[in-house]
Each structure stands twice: as C-alpha cells, then as structure tokens.
Amino acid sequence: QVQLVESGGGLVQAGGSLRLSCAASGRTFSTYQMAWFRQAPGKEREFVAGITRSGASTHSADSAKGRFTISRDNAKNTVYLQMNSLKPEDTAVYYCAAGASGIISWYAPAQYDYWGQGTQVTVSS
Secondary structure: OOOEEEEOOEEEEOOOOEEEEEEEOOOOHHHOEEEEEEEOOOOOOEEEEEEOOOOOOEEEOOOOOOOEEEEEEOOOOEEEEEEOOOOHHHOEEEEEEEEOOOOOOOOOHHHOOEEOOOEEEEEEO
C-alpha cells in the first residue's frame, strides 16, 4: 500500500508559478506510474499530467502543455508538478495519484490505485 501526501499549494497571482510535491510512503514508489489530477468546484476531476515509472516518458493534458512540467525523483519517493504562467482557470484542488498496473488511459481516474488528500491552488486575477 502507498500513502501519498501533497504539498506546495497556495495563493498566487495570475502569471505566477508554484511547485507541487507529492511524497509517497513505502519502498516500491518506482514501481508506480504517477499522475496529477485537479478538481475545481462543481467540476469533475481532470487529468493534468502523468509520468512513467522511470520518469523517461511524460504525458500532459492540452491545458497543461507548455506551462506545467511533471517530474519524479525515485530516490526521494517524490513526484513534482512545476506550474508556470498560472491562470485563474487553474484554480482547483490538485491531487496526485499512483497506478500500480499499466495505465491504459492516463485520463481515467479509475486507472489509479492510490490518491493523496489534495492541495488547494488558487490563482487570482
């Protein structure tokens, strides 16, 4: 079992940057494919970015491309989301997720086995 704890959220002005971190417990972090999702009030949870076990490949939603970067440090059991050029529409609770088996669709929350509690990101205009 894996426990995930997100941090790094907060209030930032439009155009600013934040770096989210997700620390995982356990010794098998490198066996999980990892992803970031977000959920705004009244909306469904949506995929933001994902990264393979080794970190060699990443995948991002169109809304994140060119602005957000996902990375991981398997030695530190941590996955990151660097967010630049933030917009008010990026305001949401951001969750990290871990998938133990092969991810068929990065976008589907059901593909993931473990979730963090979320961290709030608020972007003011």
